Amino acid sequence: ESQYNAAAIEQKWQEDWVKQGLDKTPENSDKPKFYALSMFPYPSGNLHMGHVRNYVITDVIARLKRLQGYRVLHPMGWDAFGLPAENAAIDRGIPPAEWTYKNIAQMKQQLQTLGLSIDWDREVATCSPDYYKWTQWLFLQFYQAGLAYQKEAAVNWDPIDQTVLANEQVDSEGYSWRSGAKVERKLLRQWFFKITDYAEQLLNDLDKLPGWPDRVKLMQENWIGKSVGAYLEFPIKGSEEKIAVFTTRPDTVYGVTYVVLAPEHPLTPKVTTAKQQKAVDAFIKEVASESEIERTAEDKPKRGILTGGTAINPFNGQEIPILIADYVLYEYGTGAVMGVPAHDTRDFKFANKNKLTIKVVIVPEDSKETNPKLTEAYTEPGIMVNSGKFDGMKSTESKTAIIEYAEKEGYGKARIQYRLRDWLISRQRYWGCPIPVVHCPSCGSIAVPDADLPVKLPENVEFTGRGTSPLAKLEDWINVSCPSCGEPAKRETDTMDTFIDSSWYYLRYTDAVNDQEAFKLEKANDWMGVDQYVGGIEHAILHLLYSRFFTKVLRDRGLVNVDEPFKRLLTQGMVQALTYKNPQTGKYVPLENVVYKDDNYRDRETGEILSFFFEKMSKSKYNGVDPQQVLGKYGADTARMFILFTAPPEKDLEWNDAGVEGQFRFLNRVWRLVVEYGENKHHKVKKNPELTKVEKDLRWAIHTAIKEISEDLEGDYQFNTAVSELMKLSNALNDAKSFDSAVYQEGIETLLILLSPFAPHIAEELWHNLGYKKSIHLASWPQLDPDALVVDEITLVIQIMGKTRGTIQVSASATKDELEKLARESEVGKRYLEDAEVKKVIVVPGKLVNFVVGK
Numbered sequence: 001e002s003q004y005n006a007a008a009i010e011q012k013w014q015e016d017w018v019k020q021g022l023d024k025t026p027e028n029s030d031k032p033k034f035y036a037l038s039m040f041p042y043p044s045g046n047l048h049m050g051h052v053r054n055y056v057i058t059d060v061i062a063r064l065k066r067l068q069g070y071r072v073l074h075p076m077g078w079d080a081f082g083l084p085a086e087n088a089a090i091d092r093g094i095p096p097a098e099w100t101y102k103n104i105a106q107m108k109q110q111l112q113t114l115g116l117s118i119d120w121d122r123e124v125a126t127c128s129p130d131y132y133k134w135t136q137w138l139f140l141q142f143y144q145a146g147l148a149y150q151k152e153a154a155v156n157w158d159p160i161d162q163t164v165l166a167n168e169q170v171d172s173e174g175y176s177w178r179s180g181a182k183v184e185r186k187l188l189r190q191w192f193f194k195i196t197d198y199a200e201q202l203l204n205d206l207d208k209l210p211g212w213p214d215r216v217k218l219m220q221e222n223w224i225g226k227s228v229g230a231y232l233e234f235p236i237k238g239s240e241e242k243i244a245v246f247t248t249r250p251d252t253v254y255g256v257t258y259v260v261l262a263p264e265h266p267l268t269p270k271v272t273t274a275k276q277q278k279a280v281d282a283f284i285k286e287v288a289s290e291s292e293i294e295r296t297a298e299d300k301p302k303r304g305i306l307t308g309g310t311a312i313n314p315f316n317g318q319e320i321p322i323l324i325a326d327y328v329l330y331e332y333g334t335g336a337v338m339g340v341p342a343h344d345t346r347d348f349k350f351a352n353k354n355k356l357t358i359k360v361v362i363v364p365e366d367s368k369e370t371n372p373k374l375t376e377a378y379t380e381p382g383i384m385v386n387s388g389k390f391d392g393m394k395s396t397e398s399k400t401a402i403i404e405y406a407e408k409e410g411y412g413k414a415r416i417q418y419r420l421r422d423w424l425i426s427r428q429r430y431w432g433c434p435i436p437v438v439h440c441p442s443c444g445s446i447a448v449p450d451a452d453l454p455v456k457l458p459e460n461v462e463f464t465g466r467g468t469s470p471l472a473k474l475e476d477w478i479n480v481s482c483p484s485c486g487e488p489a490k491r492e493t494d495t496m497d498t499f500i501d502s503s504w505y506y507l508r509y510t511d512a513v514n515d516q517e518a519f520k521l522e523k524a525n526d527w528m529g530v531d532q533y534v535g536g537i538e539h540a541i542l543h544l545l546y547s548r549f550f551t552k553v554l555r556d557r558g559l560v561n562v563d564e565p566f567k568r569l570l571t572q573g574m575v576q577a578l579t580y581k582n583p584q585t586g587k588y589v590p591l592e593n594v595v596y597k598d599d600n601y602r603d604r605e606t607g608e609i610l611s612f613f614f615e616k617m618s619k620s621k622y623n624g625v626d627p628q629q630v631l632g633k634y635g636a637d638t639a640r641m642f643i644l645f646t647a648p649p650e651k652d653l654e655w656n657d658a659g660v661e662g663q664f665r666f667l668n669r670v671w672r673l674v675v676e677y678g679e680n681k682h683h684k685v686k687k688n689p690e691l692t693k694v695e696k697d698l699r700w701a702i703h704t705a706i707k708e709i710s711e712d713l714e715g716d717y718q719f720n721t722a723v724s725e726l727m728k729l730s731n732a733l734n735d736a737k738s739f740d741s742a743v744y745q746e747g748i749e750t751l752l753i754l755l756s757p758f759a760p761h762i763a764e765e766l767w768h769n770l771g772y773k774k775s776i777h778l779a780s781w782p783q784l785d786p787d788a789l790v791v792d793e794i795t796l797v798i799q800i801m802g803k804t805r806g807t808i809q810v811s812a813s814a815t816k817d818e819l820e821k822l823a824r825e826s827e828v829g830k831r832y833l834e835d836a837e838v839k840k841v842i843v844v845p846g847k848l849v850n851f852v853v854g855k
C-alpha cells in the first residue's frame with residue numbers, strides 16, 4: 001500500500017468518523033466552546049465551487065479548534081423555502097416539497113464527500129414543519145411585541161416572480177435580487193417588521209463587532225443611513241395646514257425660497273390651484289411610472305412644477321411658492337423639503353432651471369460681501385448673513401441655536417432620520433412559511449394560538465404560475481373559525497419572506513431537535529454568539545442585518561442573552577475561472593470551442609480572436625468547474641488544499657488546473673515521506689541527549705512551522721501561508737532523513753497533525769500507518785517550544801568593499817569584536833586581506849562584516 005489512493009482512503013475514513021461519532025457536538029464538557037458556522041445553502045440540487053470553498057474554510061477552522069482543545073459546534077442545514085421550488089412545480093409539475101427534499105438528499109451526499117466535520121444530528125431544513133412551527137411562533141413573538149404589523153404601502157412588485165420584495169432585495173439599479181426583473185411600484189396591504197425601532201442599536205452595535213470586515217459594517221451603516229437634523233413646519237397661506245420638512249441644514253432656513261412636496265404627498269391636491277390643476281395632474285402621472293432610482297439619480301436633471309400654492313417661512317414671514325418635484329421621495333423624511341438653492345447643489349440647479357429665487361445666508365469667513373453672486377451652490381460652513389438675529393454667527397454653531405429657537409416658537413424640533421425602512425416580510429407565494437394569523441370580520445387580525453401551530457402548508461395545491469398565490473385559491477384551507485370568537489374567519493394567505501427563516505437558524509442549531517421550544521434558553525446562551533461565521537459578501541446587508549435585528553428582538557423578549565449573533569465574520573471571495581469571449585459578438589465561448597492558434601485563443605469554427613479573463617464561475621459563462629469532477633480525479637484533500645492555498649480566504653480565487661495538480665503532487669510527496677519513514681523507522685529511537693547539527697536544524701524547522709501556522713490561523717485565518725509552511729516543513733524533513741532520530745519522528749508527527757485540518761483524510765491514513773490507533777483528529781495541536789527557535793549558529797557574510805566574498809558559520813552569541821576577529825581569521829578573510837590595508841570595518845551583528853580597504 002505505497003500508492004496514495006485518495007478515493008479509497010477518503011471513503012473509508014468518512015465512514016469511520018461517522019461510526020466513531022467524531023463530529024458530534026460535545027454536550028457535557030468543561031472545555032471552552034467554539035461555534036463555527038457556514039451560511040447554510042439553498043438546496044438548488046447542485047453543489048458549486050462557491051459552496052465548497054465556504055464549507056472547507058469553516059471546516060478547517062472547526063477542526064483546528066477541536067485540536068486546540070475547544071468543544072466545537074459545527075452544524076449544517078438548508079435554507080429550503082423559496083421560489084425555485086415553486087417554479088419547478090409550475091414548469092415540471094413536481095410538488096415543491098418533493099423537489100426540495102430530493103435536492104437536499106443530493107447535496108448532502110455531495111457535501112459528505114468533502115470530509116466536512118459536520119454534526120449532522122443538528123441538521124435543519126427551514127421548510128420542515130418541525131422548523132417552521134417555531135418560525136411561526138417567533139413571528140407571533142414579534143406580533144405580540146408590536147413589531148409585526150400590516151399597512152397599505154407603495155411596495156416593490158416583481159412582475160416575474162409575481163410577489164412583493166423588501167427594499168433590501170432590490171438592487172441599486174432597481175432590479176430584483178432574485179429574478180432580475182425591473183421592479184415596479186404598487187400600492188398593497190402588506191406585513192412589515194418594525195426594524196426601524198432598532199435602527200439606532202443596529203448602527204451603534206456595529207462598534208461591538210471588531211471581528212467583522214469594515215466593508216460590511218460600512219455597508220450596513222450606509223443602509224441604516226442616520227441623518228441628524230430638524231423637523232420644521234411651514235404654514236400654508238390661506239389654510240390651517242402646514243408642510244413639515246426634514247432638513248439636515250437648519251442653519252440655511254433663512255435662505256429657503258420655495259418648498260417642494262413629493263407628488264404623492266396628501267397635501268399636493270390641497271395646495272394645487274385651479275389654474276395649475278391640469279399641469280400638476282399630468283406631472284403626477286408621469287412621475288408615477290419612474291422608479292425611486294430614476295427619480296433620484298445624480299446625473300438626471302430634476303423636474304418639478306409649480307402647484308400655485310404659497311407657503312410661509314415661519315422664521316422671517318416670507319411668502320414662498322410650493323412646488324412638486326420627482327426627486328422628493330414620499331417615503332423619506334416627511335415627504336417634503338425646503339428649497340435652499342444658495343447652499344445645496346441639487347437645489348441650485350433646480351432653482352436655475354425653474355427660475356426660482358436664490359438667497360445667500362452663509363458666506364465664507366473672510367468674505368466682505370453679504371449678497372455675493374453665486375455661480376454654484378456654496379455648501380461649506382461659514383458665517384451667517386441675511387438670517388435675522390443669527391447674523392454673524394458661525395453656521396456650524398447656528399444649527400442648534402436655530403433648532404432651539406424653532407422649538408421655543410413652536411414650529412420645529414430636532415430630529416434624527418434613518419434611511420432604513422421597515423422590513424416588508426409578506427410574500428404572495430406558496431413555498432414559504434405561512435403567516436399564523438386569522439382575519440375575523442369582528443375581531444380583526446388574530447394570532448393563531450400556540451397550541452394550533454404549526455399552520456401547515458396544504459399539499460393539495462395547484463400551480464399555474466398565474467395570478468395570486470396558490471394559497472389564496474384554497475377555500476377549504478382559508479375558511480376557519482376565528483380563534484377568538486369562533487365565527488367564520490379567513491386565514492392569512494401570505495407567506496413569510498424566506499429571510500425570516502434564515503434569521504434564527506443559528507439559534508435552532510444550538511438545540512435542533514427540541515419539539516417543545518424553538519430552543520432552550522440555556523443551550524442558546526451556552527453556544528451563542530457564533531465565534532466564526534463564514535459566507536458570501538452578497539449578504540452584507542440582507543441576511544446579516546436581519547439576523548442582527550432578530551437577535552436583538554429575541555434578547556429583549558428574554559429568549560437569548562447576546563446582543564449580536566455573529567462575533568466574527570469572514571466573507572470569502574468568489575471562485576473564478578477563465579472565460580473566453582468574442583469581443584465582436586460579446587458572446588461567451590465554451591472551452592471545447594476554443595483553440596490556441598497563431599499566438600491567440602480563437603473560436604474553433606470562425607477563427608476569430610477571443611479575449612479571456614477570470615470571472616466568477618457560472619453556467620452562462622461556460623467556466624464552471626464541477627466539484628464532483630475534481631473530487632473524482634484528485635480527491636477531497638487535494639481540492640481542499642488547492643482552495644486553501646491559492647488565495648487568502650477573503651480574496652477571489654482563480655481556478656487553475658496546474659495549481660490543483662501542484663497540491664496533488666504535494667500530498668503525494670507527504671505520502672511517500674511518511675510511508676518511507678513508517679517502513680524504515682527503528683523501533684528503538686536512539687536516546688541521545690546531544691542533538692546533532694542536522695537534528696537541531698530540523699527542530700528549528702518543526703517549531704518554526706508550529707509557530708508560523710499557529711499564527712497564520714489565529715484570527716485572520718491565512719490558510720494560504722499556513723500551507724506554504726507545511727510545504728517548507730515537508731521539504732526540511734525530506735532533506736534531513738534520519739529514521740532513528742526522535743527529532744525526525746517528532747517532525748513527521750507534527751507535519752501530520754498540522755496538516756490534518758486541511759487534508760483530514762490523508763493525515764488520518766498516514767497517522768494510522770505509523771501505528772496509532774486513535775484518530776489524528778483527537779490529537780492535540782502541537783506545542784511550541786521556544787528553545788527550539790533559539791539558533792546557536794548563524795551564517796556570517798564576509799564582504800570586501802561591499803562585495804560578498806564568502807560566508808562562515810559563527811556562534812550566534814558572538815560580540816562585534818569577535819565577529820571581526822573571526823572574519824579576519826577565516827579563509828576568505830585571509831585571502832583578501834593579506835596585502836591590503838584595512839581602513840574601516842563595518843559589523844552588522846547577526847549578518848555581515850564588511851572591510852573597507854585601501855592600498
Ligand code: ANZ
Binds near residue numbers: 226328334338417
Ligand atoms: C434643506 C437643505 C439645505 C438640505 C441644504 C440639504 C442641504 P440625508 O442626509 O440623506 O438625510 N430631503 C429631505 N427629505 C427628502 C425627501 N423625502 N426626498 C428628497 N430629498 C429630501 O438628506 C437630508 C436632506 O435631503 C434634507 O436636508 C433635504 O434637503 C433633503 F443646503 O434641507 B435639506
Ligand code: ZN
Binds near residue numbers: 441484
Ligand atoms: Zn372573531
